[in-house]
Amino acid sequence: MQKRISPASAISGSLTLPGDKAISHRYAMIGAIAEGATRIHNYSTGGDCQSTLGCLRALGIEVERDGAEVVIHGRGLDGLREPAGDLDAENSGTTIRMLAGILAGQPFRSRMVGDESLTRRPMQRIMTPLGQMGADIRAREGKFPPLEIHGAPLHPIHYDLPVPSAQVKTCVLFAGLFAEGQTSVTEPVRTRDHTEIALGEFGADLTFTSIPGNISSRKITVAGRPRLTGRELVVPSDLSSAAFFLVAALLVPGSELSIRGVGLNPTRSALLDFLSGMGAKIRIPDLESVNGELMGEILVEYSPLRGGIIDGGLTAALIDEIPVLAVLGAATRDGITVRDASELRIKETDRIRTTVDNLRRMGVEAEELPDGLVVPGRQKFRAAQFESFGDHRIAMAFAVAALRGDGESTMDGAEAASVSFPGFWDTLALWGQAN
Ligand code: S3P
DSSP states (O other), rough: EEEEEESOOEEEEEEOOOOOOHHHHHHHHHTSSSSSEEEEEEEOOOOOOOHHHHHHTTTTTTTEEETTTEEEEOTTTOOOOOSSSSSSSSSSHHHHHHHHHTTTSSSSSEEEETTGGGSSSSSHHHHHHHHHTTTTEEEEEETTEEEEEEEEOOOEEEEEEESSHHHHHHHHHHHHSSSSEEEEEEEEEEEEEEHHHHHHHOOOOOEEETTTTTEEEEEEEEEESOOOOOOEEEEOOOOHHHHHHHHHHHHSSTTTTEEEEEETTTTTTTTHHHHOOOOOOOOOOEEEETTTTTEEEEEEEOOOOOOEOOOOHHHHHHHGHHHHHHHHHHHTTSSSOOOOGGGGGGSSSSSSHHHHHHHHTTTTTOETTEEETEOOOOOOOOOOOEEEETTTTHHHHHHHHHHSSSSSSEEETTTGGGGTOOTTTHHOOOOOOOO
16 A cells, blocks of 8 residues: 655644553453453554454453453463464564463464564574473474474573563563463563563562662563453553654654653653653653553654764664654754664564665665664755555654655555554644545
8 A cells, every 4th residue: 555645834733642562462461361351441453462362362362352442351371272273473573472471381282473574583582481491382494483382381490681672571471470480581671661560460479680780681580370360451552653743743843742641661761861862842741650551641842853872772772763763863963873773673674774775765864784873964855755665663654754855755565554553644644644
């Protein structure tokens, strides 16, 4: 599907966005292995989170869904049933990597498959710890989906995460729920902690230990065989989806935008600090805690920005926002440099390559580095024929770039946005006449 996007004169008004993708996956998966019903309000309507629901149904879980309202009828730690066929994670790396942790502890065999993009994404990162815990997992060429998971009685381990990945951390903690004893994970830098918060809400027993000499790391320990109980939960709106409209408002002079009910978990909200640090006028007038997750309204006004550097732990904290921040970089005074981001090469696409490719299509100069990119500032945005390469965040990042173009742009493969944000094009059409 192709979309046409016109330049916008201002991005103003008030928005409510779909539920957070990362939190939705976790509530659904933990709900399935908890006892009794879990009612989830504002569940992500994105395709990835529907893939998770499809897999849970195939594992014998009754799931009711009415738009963003979802009820998961949990069957307890030992209640999943052997699936009759393959479990299809479609485009969702989060589904395959996190659910594998639960499947590793089951007394049956399952097979997880995905679409063409998922089939190219590395799985050793979860196969290694799950293998150490006693599961037998086979993969195509030893590393790619489909994954054949022969569940087993698991034993607890301590695992030092070699890469900062919340998906891998979650996979190990989920597997730890099925092991007798204490399973622990140490992260090299702090990644999103939705799993830890959600497990606590459902009744799991977790402890946190700081690591001497490394304030950005910590050890998380989960006790095996907890009694998890179904809950009523509200998912905040997705800050990673809000990022596209925050950047749109910062790109288009005269903008003044409010985005309500956004998830502001401190392990995700580095985006706001980074933007503010460059000079963005951002305010959060109210902040509340819902099921252990912070949420609030974000007010943003168009602001001239200085530019900045994203590296180290900041790269991990901003990993999903880097394509749209690279777009923003071209409009700043000093540009944006991204380092330590080789993880971007193994997302839904190689996001360093697909970002630089689209930047060049709009006449923006950008240098590709092995682990990042450099986008000089003060550049002009030309109208362009963009390509999503089937990646939702690339589709949305460059649709936003088109709002500042000097004419009408097009986006091929625009349907990719629906993986995390099905209403994206309708929302954009409020300002950019996307059709
Ligand atoms: C996610 C973690 C991140 C992120 C992905 C969602 C999660 O992936 O890019 O969109 O829900 O835990 P990694 O864990 O591979 O960094």
